[in-house]
Amino acid sequence: xxxxxxxxxxxxxxxxxxxxxxxxxxxxxxxxxxxxxxxxxxxxxxxxxxxxxxxxxxxxxxxxxxxxxxxxxxxxxxxxxxxxxxxxxxxxxxxxxxxxxxxxxxxxxxxxxxxxxxxxxxxxxxxxxxxxxxxxxxxxxxxxxxxxxxxxxxxxxxxxxxxxxxxxxxxxxxxxxxxxxxxxxxxxxxxxxxxxxxxxxxxxxxxxxxxxxxxxxxxxxxxxxxxxxxxxxxxxxxxxxxxxxxxxxxxxxxxxxxxxxxxxxxxxxxxxxxxxxxxxxxxxxxxxxxxxxxxxxxxxxxxxxxxxxxxx
Amino acid sequence: xxxxxxxxxxxxxxxxxxxxxxxxxxxxxxxxxxxxxxxxxxxxxxxxxxxxxxxxxxxxxxxxxxxxxxxxxxxxxxxxxxxxxxxxxxxxxxxxxxxxxxxxxxxxxxxxxxxxxxxxxxxxxxxxxxxxxxxxxxxxxxxxxxxxxxxxxxxxxxxxxxxxxxxxxxxxxxxxxxxxxxxxxxxxxxxxxxxxxxxxxxxxxxxxxxxxxxxxxxxxxxxxxxxxxxxxxxxxxxxxxxxxxxxxxxxxxxxxxxxxxxxxxxxxxxx
Ligand SMILES: Cc1ncc(C[n+]2csc(CCOP(=O)(O)OP(=O)(O)O)c2C)c(N)n1
Ligand SMILES: [Mg+2]
Numbered sequence: 001x002x003x004x005x006x007x008x009x010x011x012x013x014x015x016x017x018x019x020x021x022x023x024x025x026x027x028x029x030x031x032x033x034x035x036x037x038x039x040x041x042x043x044x045x046x047x048x049x050x051x052x053x054x055x056x057x058x059x060x061x062x063x064x065x066x067x068x069x070x071x072x073x074x075x076x077x078x079x080x081x082x083x084x085x086x087x088x089x090x091x092x093x094x095x096x097x098x099x100x101x102x103x104x105x106x107x108x109x110x111x112x113x114x115x116x117x118x119x120x121x122x123x124x125x126x127x128x129x130x131x132x133x134x135x136x137x138x139x140x141x142x143x144x145x146x147x148x149x150x151x152x153x154x155x156x157x158x159x160x161x162x163x164x165x166x167x168x169x170x171x172x173x174x175x176x177x178x179x180x181x182x183x184x185x186x187x188x189x190x191x192x193x194x195x196x197x198x199x200x201x202x203x204x205x206x207x208x209x210x211x212x213x214x215x216x217x218x219x220x221x222x223x224x225x226x227x228x229x230x231x232x233x234x235x236x237x238x239x240x241x242x243x244x245x246x247x248x249x250x251x252x253x254x255x256x257x258x259x260x261x262x263x264x265x266x267x268x269x270x271x272x273x274x275x276x277x278x279x280x281x282x283x284x285x286x287x288x289x290x291x292x293x294x295x296x297x298x299x300x301x302x303x304x305x306x307x308x309x310x311x312x
Numbered sequence: 313x314x315x316x317x318x319x320x321x322x323x324x325x326x327x328x329x330x331x332x333x334x335x336x337x338x339x340x341x342x343x344x345x346x347x348x349x350x351x352x353x354x355x356x357x358x359x360x361x362x363x364x365x366x367x368x369x370x371x372x373x374x375x376x377x378x379x380x381x382x383x384x385x386x387x388x389x390x391x392x393x394x395x396x397x398x399x400x401x402x403x404x405x406x407x408x409x410x411x412x413x414x415x416x417x418x419x420x421x422x423x424x425x426x427x428x429x430x431x432x433x434x435x436x437x438x439x440x441x442x443x444x445x446x447x448x449x450x451x452x453x454x455x456x457x458x459x460x461x462x463x464x465x466x467x468x469x470x471x472x473x474x475x476x477x478x479x480x481x482x483x484x485x486x487x488x489x490x491x492x493x494x495x496x497x498x499x500x501x502x503x504x505x506x507x508x509x510x511x512x513x514x515x516x517x518x519x520x521x522x523x524x525x526x527x528x529x530x531x532x533x534x535x536x537x538x539x540x541x542x543x544x545x546x547x548x549x550x551x552x553x554x555x556x557x558x559x560x561x562x563x564x565x566x567x568x569x570x571x572x573x574x575x576x577x578x579x580x581x582x583x
Contacts, residue, residue, distance in 0.1 A: 024445065046445065048476070056468035059431040063438020066416065066424055067369050069445075071438075087431055087465075095416050095425035 001140075002165040006104040008140035009161055010035025012147045013072060013102075014042040020151065021046075024064050026073040028054050033163075034074040034104045054079045058087035058101070065097035070151060073099060077106035077119040077160060081126055093131045093156045100150045101126070104161045106136075107247035108280035108288050109197060111163070118280035124252025126158040127225050134225040135178070136160040136254075138199035139169045142222055145176040162247075164285045166197050169220070181228040183235070187215035190303055191239040193232065195221045195254045197294075198245035198273070204296030209303060216303065227257050233266040241306055242270040247294050250274040273302055313357055315524045321391055322352040326553045326580050328387035328400055334573040336404035339412065342563040344384035346488040346521070346548040347455055353527040354453055354484075355388050366394050367420045372450050373439050375424040377432025378457035378486065379413040380565070386410050389421045430463025432456070433483060437473050440481040440541075451535070454483045459491025461502040467512065473541040474513030481541040482534040483514075486521065488550035490561045509543045521546030553580055 017023045017039045025047045031037040040047035050057040054075050061071040074080070080103040081088065092099045108118045127134050135150065135157065137143040143161060150157040169184060170176075184199065185206050194202040199220045206216040219235055221227070236242055242262070246254040255272035262268050275292055282288075289295055293302075325348050333339035351374075355361065359372040376385045386403065389395035402408035409418035413427025424435045436454040443450050460466065473481050485505060493499045502508075506516050515537040519526040527546070534542035550564070551557030554576040568576060 024441075048441065050472060051468075051475075053465075053468035053472070055431075055465045056434045056437075056472060059434030059465065060438040060441070060469070060472065062431075063375075063424065063435035063440075064442050065438070066435065067373075067439050067442030067446075069442055086428060087434075090428040091425070091431045091435060 002167045003140035004163065004165050005137055005140060005143040005161040006035045006163065008143035009102060009104065009147055010038035012144040013039040016148065016151050017043040017046055020070065022068065022070045023151065024048070024069045024071050026050050026057050026061050026071060028052055028057050028075040028079065030075055033076070036072070036074050054084040055087045058084040059091040061099045062091035062095065062097050065099050066095070069098070071099045072102050074102045074104065076117060077103035077122045078117055081119065081122040081158070085125055089129050093129045096131045096155050098154055100157045100159065102147070102159045102161065105163045106160045107162060107196070108275065108292055108294070109162050109164050109247060109285045111285035111288055112282050114282035115279035120249040120275045120280060121252065122160060123224060123248050123254065124256065127252065127257065131156055132225065133157045135223055136195045137222050138196055138220055139166055141168065141170040141172065141174055142176060146178065146222065149178050160196065162197060167200050169199055169203065178223045179228065181231040182220040182222065183217065184220050185216065185218040187217035189214055189239065190241040190243065190307070191217035191219060191235050192243040192245050192299070193219045193221050193254060193258050194245040195224060196247050198247055201294065201296045202245050202299055205299035205303070208296065208300045214303070214307065221254060224254060224257050227261055229261050229265060232258060232261050236262055236266040236268050241303070241310070242268055243273060243303065244270060245273040245299060248274055249277060251277055271302065271306055273299055318352055318356060318524050321356055322348050323580050325352060325384070325387040325391050327577055328390055329383040330554070330568065330573055330576045330580070332383045332386065332400050332403040333567045334570065335401040337567045338404055339383055339567060340380040340565045341383070341568070342490070342550040342557060342560070343378060343457060343486065343488065344381040344387070345552045345554060345557065346550045347381055347384055347486045348552065349522045349524065350484050350486065350527055350546055351384055351388050351455065353524060353531065355392050357528060358531045359453065363394065370448065373423045373452045375432045375436045375439070375452070375454040376414060376426055377454050378429065378460050379426030379432070381455070382412060382414045385414055385422065389419070394421045395419065429457065429460045430465040433466055433469035436481055436483070437469050437478060440473070440478040441476060443480055450480070452481050456483055456485045457491070458485060458487045458489065458496050458502065459499070461485070461505065462500045470509065470512040470514065477539050478541045479538050482531070482544065483541065484544045484546055486548050487546055488548045490550045490559070490564065492561065492564050494561050505545050513540060515540045515542040516545055517542060518545045519547070521548035522552060555579060
């Protein structure tokens with residue numbers, strides 16, 4: 001099945017807000033898009049619409065958390081992490097307050113709204129702040145598990161979600177361990193570290209490559225910070241060729257995180273698949289993703305080319 | 313508490329401020345001294361805070377939105393007996409809990425980490441909402457700078473506080489007329505405050521921020537006002553109490569020399 005990660009977010013938040021009286025939800029006039037409307041329906045008295053004022057929303061969230069609340073604050077990734085960056089840094093992360101910045105509509109898969117609404121730098125921004133944890137779940141099941149996970153742990157978290165439907169990678173029965181990067185497919189010659197909707201694209205790519213006799217390992221790095229360095233290094237040691245795949249700028253996101261880890265512990269070449277230091281543009285989601293190389297076919301192409309050039 | 317007693321606490325707090333910024337050879341005396349009388353009445357009469365509840369958030373709260381006036385907050389906590397006086401000289405020194413701008417995780421009684429102007433009122437809105445959810449009748453106080461009100465987020469928070477009818481929230485505006493680069497009306501005029509806050513749906517009480525009777529009455533009026541947050545628009549003198557610092561923008565973020573410190577302490581002690 002295919003589902004939007006943001007819908008999974010709204011659904012699980014609607015459960016959590018009823019289960020846990022400490023949870024408070026804030027939104028900035030996007031309750032229908034971010035799906036916090038579902039939580040509002042479940043518990044209207046603990047959902048506050050803060051209007052189109054993201055900076056104020058984040059610092060209000062900090063005040064609620066300083067009074068013992070577990071706060072979920074939502075907007076589009078662009079405005080949550082861009083407009084309110086400094087409020088997140090100074091009012092939430094510096095005092096290590098229990099606020100979960102849950103942003104939807106991340107990346108270029110936003111589609112028609114275009115570059116002004118397509119955040120390609122949010123992982124980089126959030127990852128660089130001390131005390132902040134960063135998660136990017138790939139499907140509805142992982143999203144629900146991540147949201148339950150961040151509701152339980154203390155301190156600031158950023159959860160990055162998308163607008164469009166994405167195919168299931170996991171299922172109802174999956175038991176998640178967010179301390180570990182998850183090897184979704186074990187291959188041999190090449191490994192790709194992927195996050196978000198690129199996990200599905202890489203699994204597709206792996207099927208295509210398998211027909212050519214290339215076995216691709218796919219690692220889902222849904223917890224980008226803190227990074228599971230042990231698994232990353234182990235996978236790096238066991239594979240000839242390494243890649244990263246993300247719906248984010250190749251500057252400072254997953255490629256940045258993996259490169260930093262490899263350079264420090266297991267120096268090895270790693271090739272990025274992501275947005276090449278450019279803004280996105282308007283268009284149907286699938287077409288925009290394809291144009292910017294965020295599709296299985298392009299992953300196959302990059303891996304095949306790299307293997308060919310290695311043979312020469 | 314009679315006004316004489318308040319006056320003597322305020323004097324001790326002002327002396328703490330002068331000694332701290334002198335010891336650090338950095339910090340912000342001007343805006344700490346202008347807010348001293350307002351905060352003295354708040355801590356010694358208005359807020360229910362003491363050693364028994366200082367470590368908890370289940371009490372009245374105070375957010376120093378103008379976090380650069382940290383010496384005022386540490387100064388009042390020390391005078392109130394909630395902070396070890398022996399720590400004051402470590403202000404702004406390496407390893408000290410008394411950070412240049414307050415950190416809520418280092419000092420019991422610091423209710424919010426601040427320093428980036430414009431964010432504290434929003435945090436206070438969050439605390440006031442939490443009190444309402446918890447059905448607590450605690451009150452939330454926040455001290456704003458007049459220059460700080462040039463930040464757009466102040467007005468976002470003002471809108472939110474009125475929208476949610478946060479009558480448990482009381483903002484105190486330290487209207488000293490000065491910011492770093494000079495007169496607030498010359499730098500980027502944020503006035504008239506009374507009309508602006510009223511238009512945003514607030515109850516506004518205008519007072520002399522150095523007159524204990526007026527300050528006391530303003531807090532009482534704020535407590536009685538229902539359905540709206542209250543702004544106490546307090547006319548103050550930046551650098552109040554130290555003649556050579558009064559109304560001088562230059563003393564916003566400058567530390568006195570040892571001789572100037574001596575002179576300031578003498579003046580405060582009425583010698
Ligand atoms: C967001 C932000 N911008 C700039 C500063 C630097 N700064 C510190 S104090 C100050 C002036 C504040 O003036 P006012 O609010 O009038 O304070 P007061 O006169 O009460 O000291 C400035 C610009 C800051 N701390 N935060
Ligand atoms: Mg001022």
